[in-house]
Amino acid sequence: DTAVSQTPKYLVTQMGNDKSIKCEQNLGHDTMYWYKQDSKKFLKIMFSYNNKELIINETVPNRFSPKSPDKAHLNLHINSLELGDSAVYFCASSQEPGGPGELFFGEGSRLTVL
Amino acid sequence: RKEVEQDPGPFNVPEGATVAFNCTYSNSASQSFFWYRQDCRKEPKLLMSVYSSGNEDGRFTAQLNRASQYISLLIRDSKLSDSATYLCVVNKGGNTPLVFGKGTRLSVIA
Numbered sequence: 001d002t003a004v005s006q007t008p009k010y011l012v013t014q015m016g017n018d019k020s021i022k023c024e025q026n027l028g029h030d031t032m033y034w035y036k037q038d039s040k041k042f043l044k045i046m047f048s049y050n051n052k053e054l055i056i057n058e059t060v061p062n063r064f065s066p067k068s069p070d071k072a073h074l075n076l077h078i079n080s081l082e083l084g085d086s087a088v089y090f091c092a093s094s095q096e097p098g099g100p101g102e103l104f105f106g107e108g109s110r111l112t113v114l
Numbered sequence: 115r116k117e118v119e120q121d122p123g124p125f126n127v128p129e130g131a132t133v134a135f136n137c138t139y140s141n142s143a144s145q146s147f148f149w150y151r152q153d154c155r156k157e158p159k160l161l162m163s164v165y166s167s168g169n170e171d172g173r174f175t176a177q178l179n180r181a182s183q184y185i186s187l188l189i190r191d192s193k194l195s196d197s198a199t200y201l202c203v204v205n206k207g208g209n210t211p212l213v214f215g216k217g218t219r220l221s222v223i224a
Contacts, residue, residue: 033211041199043158045211055209090157103150103212105157 003027006091006106013081014114020077021109023091031055032074033092033103034066043090049074078111086113115140118215120202126221131192135218137185137202146205147178149187151198152217158201161187192222 006023013019034046048056049068063079078085091106120137127133147164164176164185175188185202202215
């Protein structure tokens with residue numbers, strides 16, 4: 001069983017569209033994250049949720065709206081997609097907010113905005 | 115200054131070689147340190163935590179120098195399967211997120 005699973009794995013869309021990426025973890029962790037890895041491979045935190053509550057929002061444009069219906073799920077909705085949003089988006093989970101424990105990542109969702 | 119800095123490489127080494135990666139971090143309040151490994155087009159995975167006294171896991175040795183704010187990873191007897199990007203990761207504790215370096219790319223050549 002995949003510990004952290006995210007869908008879709010690949011997403012190609014036009015500028016201006018709205019898209020969502022879903023993430024689920026079956027590890028029983030309390031904390032979930034969205035990270036963005038751009039073309040330069042820089043992995044940067046976007047959001048963190050602990051038990052469905054937002055605890056970190058790293059100055060991400062408000063076109064990005066995370067939603068956590070329960071502690072096992074953290075979805076990411078992106079409005080009005082821009083070229084610069086093209087990246088790989090990784091969902092992750094950990095038992096504690098921010099660590100120091102291990103982060104478990106999903107396989108990533110590769111978003112291409114044309 | 116970036117929070118976590120690494121030499122991006124690539125490091126191209128022959129099988130059996132010993133290779134070392136370095137990483138510096140800017141925040142002296144950082145509390146936890148890790149090395150993650152990311153294979154091409156895959157997700158990052160924890161390789162090992164880094165402890166103050168230094169620690170070893172098989173062919174991998176990690177060291178931390180808090181005074182110099184410096185972390186290192188040594189890989190002995192490199193294997194082809196060690197080819198990957200190695201990410202230096204730092205945590206300030208509390209609810210702060212893990213901060214990732216840009217990674218150092220290693221290619222082990224037969």
